[in-house]
Amino acid sequence: KAGVTQTPRYLIKTRGQQVTLSCSPISGHRSVSWYQQTPGQGLQFLFEYFSETQRNKGNFPGRFSGRQFSNSRSEMNVSTLELGDSALYLCASSIWRVGGDEKLFFGSGTQLSVL
């Protein structure tokens, strides 16, 4: 069974540019969430989608947005990139995310560097 797939693996952008990251969840998983990991702030929640609807959003500026498609694949977009956006962006998927002790499975991440 394939795991969570994130593309691209590495990305280098310059300030002011825009970037789109992609995440394909495990087959059958309908919940996709995104996290940002930096040495200074650690792991922080960005947003979570279930059946194409955003159910929860973290404390990030509006430059960070996302969406989920009918096949559960998700994209996140960051506009007007800033140096501080350099981070590892992790996507995670699960079946329901409502109650229970189901695990959340993470992808390998996209390492974004903003120059």
Place this chain on the structure above:
Amino acid sequence: ELKVEQNPLFLSMQEGKNYTIYCNYSTTSDRLYWYRQDPGKSLESLFVLLSNGAVKQEGRLMASLDTKARLSTLHITAAVHDLSATYFCAGDSFGNEKLTFGTGTRLTIIP
């Protein structure tokens, strides 16, 4: 708002020894998770704990949850080098599908 604290932040221990990583959280959390991360890699799910007194074990790792004390522990038994990694705990609540992570514990096992 849920806050999660881990200690210690860094832990260096010899092979064969036992040790415990502690995870305290500030408010009610319905679920407590433990993850492992190797350098440059993603997060590997280890345990999900739901109820008070829950204990789960996998190999040399055992996790427990005390909801009254708002404390979870990850106990390492007879450590081996392969367990060197950063370990994170995280909590969330039903209906709020947002994990709040601790700062992580960087564990180094010395042969």
